[in-house]
Amino acid sequence: MNDPLAWSALALLGALHGLNPAMGWLFAVALGLQERRRAAVGRALWPIALGHALSVALVVALVILAGAVLDGGVLRLVGAGALLAFGAYKLLRPNTHPRWVGMRVGFRDLTLWSFLMSTAHGAGLMLVPVALRFSAGGGAAHAGHGEHLPAGMAASSTLAGLAAVGVHTLSMFAVMAAVALAVYQFVGLTVLRRAWVNLDQVWAVALMAAGAVALVWR
Amino acid sequence: MTTFRPDPTFYPSPSLAQSAPRETLAYVVVIDPTYRTPDALAVLDLDPASPTYAREVGRLELPHTGDELHHFGWNACSAALCPTMPHPHVERRYLLVPGLRSSRIYVVDTRPDPRRPTLHKTIEPEELHARSGYSRPHTVHCGPDAVYMNALGSPSGEGPGGVFVLDHTTFEIKGPWEKDRGPQYLAYDFWWHLGHDTMLTSEWGTPNMVEDGLNPEILLAGGYGHRLHVWNLRTREHVKALDLGPEQQMVLELRPAHDPRQTYGFVGVVTSLKDLSASVWLWHLDRGEWKVRKVIEVPAEPADPSLLPPLLQGFGAVPPLITDINLSLDDRFLYVSCWGTGELRQYDVSDPFEPKLVGSVHLGGIVRRAGHPRAPEPLTGGPQMVELSRDGRRVYVTNSLYVSWDEQFYPAGIRGWAAKLDADPAGGMTLDPDFYVDFGERRAHQMRLQGGDASSDSFCYPNP
Numbered sequence: 267m268n269d270p271l272a273w274s275a276l277a278l279l280g281a282l283h284g285l286n287p288a289m290g291w292l293f294a295v296a297l298g299l300q301e302r303r304r305a306a307v308g309r310a311l312w313p314i315a316l317g318h319a320l321s322v323a324l325v326v327a328l329v330i331l332a333g334a335v336l337d338g339g340v341l342r343l344v345g346a347g348a349l350l351a352f353g354a355y356k357l358l359r360p361n362t363h364p365r366w367v368g369m370r371v372g373f374r375d376l377t378l379w380s381f382l383m384s385t386a387h388g389a390g391l392m393l394v395p396v397a398l399r400f401s402a403g404g405g406a407a408h409a410g411h412g413e414h415l416p417a418g419m420a421a422s423s424t425l426a427g428l429a430a431v432g433v434h435t436l437s438m439f440a441v442m443a444a445v446a447l448a449v450y451q452f453v454g455l456t457v458l459r460r461a462w463v464n465l466d467q468v469w470a471v472a473l474m475a476a477g478a479v480a481l482v483w484r
Numbered sequence: 485m486t487t488f489r490p491d492p493t494f495y496p497s498p499s500l501a502q503s504a505p506r507e508t509l510a511y512v513v514v515i516d517p518t519y520r521t522p523d524a525l526a527v528l529d530l531d532p533a534s535p536t537y538a539r540e541v542g543r544l545e546l547p548h549t550g551d552e553l554h555h556f557g558w559n560a561c562s563a564a565l566c567p568t569m570p571h572p573h574v575e576r577r578y579l580l581v582p583g584l585r586s587s588r589i590y591v592v593d594t595r596p597d598p599r600r601p602t603l604h605k606t607i608e609p610e611e612l613h614a615r616s617g618y619s620r621p622h623t624v625h626c627g628p629d630a631v632y633m634n635a636l637g638s639p640s641g642e643g644p645g646g647v648f649v650l651d652h653t654t655f656e657i658k659g660p661w662e663k664d665r666g667p668q669y670l671a672y673d674f675w676w677h678l679g680h681d682t683m684l685t686s687e688w689g690t691p692n693m694v695e696d697g698l699n700p701e702i703l704l705a706g707g708y709g710h711r712l713h714v715w716n717l718r719t720r721e722h723v724k725a726l727d728l729g730p731e732q733q734m735v736l737e738l739r740p741a742h743d744p745r746q747t748y749g750f751v752g753v754v755t756s757l758k759d760l761s762a763s764v765w766l767w768h769l770d771r772g773e774w775k776v777r778k779v780i781e782v783p784a785e786p787a788d789p790s791l792l793p794p795l796l797q798g799f800g801a802v803p804p805l806i807t808d809i810n811l812s813l814d815d816r817f818l819y820v821s822c823w824g825t826g827e828l829r830q831y832d833v834s835d836p837f838e839p840k841l842v843g844s845v846h847l848g849g850i851v852r853r854a855g856h857p858r859a860p861e862p863l864t865g866g867p868q869m870v871e872l873s874r875d876g877r878r879v880y881v882t883n884s885l886y887v888s889w890d891e892q893f894y895p896a897g898i899r900g901w902a903a904k905l906d907a908d909p910a911g912g913m914t915l916d917p918d919f920y921v922d923f924g925e926r927r928a929h930q931m932r933l934q935g936g937d938a939s940s941d942s943f944c945y946p947n948p
Contacts, residue, residue, distance in 0.1 A: 363569050369944060379568070463489055466486070
């Protein structure tokens with residue numbers, strides 16, 4: 267867990283996810299405008315962050331669980347393969363996304379919405395290279411094979427996984443909140459017409475790059 | 485197909501859309517009333533600086549006959565900016581043009597040359613039937629998640645009519661929209677309050693009730709539609725039927741407030757059995773309950789029976805026949821077409837409960853037959869489909885209703901035309917004496933303005 271590069275990567279990816287309007291800050295702004303209250307913007311950010319955290323945690327948990335039973339090299343290949351394939355899919359079919367109509371949303375709806383959007387965009391997948399470092403099979407590849415790991419090591423992987431999700435989500439939340447409040451309070455909606463550049467391809471390339479990193483980052 | 489920045493014609497809120505640049509082209513469907521030659525999509529030049537201003541500058545002839553094109557709409561609009569599933573990097577590019585009589589749906593590409601649209605895709609009636617169960621497609625709206633369309637009935641010509649959805653990139657029909665339609669059976673128009681997850685639908689008649697013309701027996705029995713339906717846009721369930729009363733016959737165009745924070749809108753009623761008047765009703769959400777009330781009534785005008793078509797001779801009066809209404813993007817002015825009396829009215833609806841008549845222009849009319857400075861003969865038909873520029877300064881009207889009904893109210897025939905009026909931002913409107921497009925024996929129905937108009941877009945972000 268003493269891996270500054272990994273923690274920085276987690277925080278940076280969190281910032282990237284927080285910046286993406288499809289991950290939630292825009293929804294929070296819309297809800298604030300609909301209610302004409304800044305508090306409504308803030309209120310929406312919590313469930314959005316929670317849904318994002320759940321989506322990311324699901325992937326991290328899968329990697330850690332797989333790390334306990336799979337050979338490190340195999341896990342690395344599976345993770346990188348999933349990222350490359352998903353990135354290629356997003357590059358080829360940029361318009362696929364979950365369908366959701368509904369602006370009247372409560373805490374549960376927003377959590378679910380955020381979980382669906384994060385999952386469909388592969389937000390958690392993008393964290394696979396880092397998760398691999400914390401999983402017993404991946405990060406401890408040099409120490410031997412997964413099946414021989416002691417229970418203490420599994421516990422420390424779980425702890426590291428939780429911390430990873432926490433750091434990522436905190437960073438995502440901070441960026442999302444800053445952008446949402448800035449747009450709501452100062453910038454205004456006209457910015458959407460100019461500054462909302464199409465980063466879908468960048469996102470897809472980032473997914474594939476993460477796949478490549480997963481292969482080589484040991 | 486995807487762009488780097490959002491389509492410049494998308495605006496987050498209605499008030500921002502009002503600052504859009506002036507429209508330079510319009511698309512209008514022109515119909516062959518004899519069904520012998522194909523209908524067409526005509527392109528009109530709306531740029532006053534252009535040498536071909538107010539003239540047709542392009543035309544896409546469609547490959548089939550007997551479609552009877554009617555309403556149509558864009559593949560994408562400002563609803564693409566909605567935060568629930570934003571996809572702002574698509575283009576407002578394709579027009580989805582249904583044939584109300586044939587049930588065929590054309591997807592027309594307006595790029596690369598917007599003056600020379602081309603046919604991109606055709607959805608045959610069999611495919612519409614098989615995938616949605618519906619027939620006689622009518623209204624088109626670009627939604628946040630898909631293209632929504634509705635239809636008057638089933639392939640047999642009976643009901644129920646309803647809504648179906650199409651994928652907004654491939655234009656594949658995804659299926660019927662309703663999960664629980666409750667008591668809804670008749671259909672005509674639909675629109676929504678995106679900020680409140682609410683859809684509204686209105687009632688005309690099944691295909692069998694309307695295709696051969698207005699049926700006096702059904703009408704006098706109060707058999708045409710007289711209800712509004714409120715739906716949950718999210719769960720796709722029927723919420724409430726609002727009955728205007730059986731004497732209110734044919735509840736047509738729905739114009740919800742554009743501001744997504746608002747929960748009211750206007751709907752036009754063609755005629756009342758009591759006195760042949762026409763009316764506009766306001767629906768509104770009152771402490772959690774949807775209600776409806778009449779806010780505008782236009783009386784019938786007494787007339788010499790010898791000047792009236794057979795259908796109306798017994799009444800000795802011209803019914804106003806409110807067949808279309810349109811609401812400016814600032815939700816301030818409501819335009820009301822009185823197709824029977826040949827009048828376009830402008831109401832100030834700043835207080836939606838108390839509309840004030842602030843403008844009136846006469847064109848055509850069953851008895852009045854008011855003229856146009858550029859037309860050599862008195863006009864036939866009357867203001868029918870009405871479309872507004874996004875800044876609310878220009879009003880465009882065409883004169884045909886529906887071929888079999890045109891014959892009943894204007895038995896001498898209708899010569900297709902389009903005219904323009906200039907609206908004063910403070911209220912009032914004047915006829916543009918230079919804008920008159922003659923379509924000859926072809927009839928003009930709905931018009932869409934390039935880049936969007938007052939009935940093409942819906943918004944998820946409220947006005948400041």
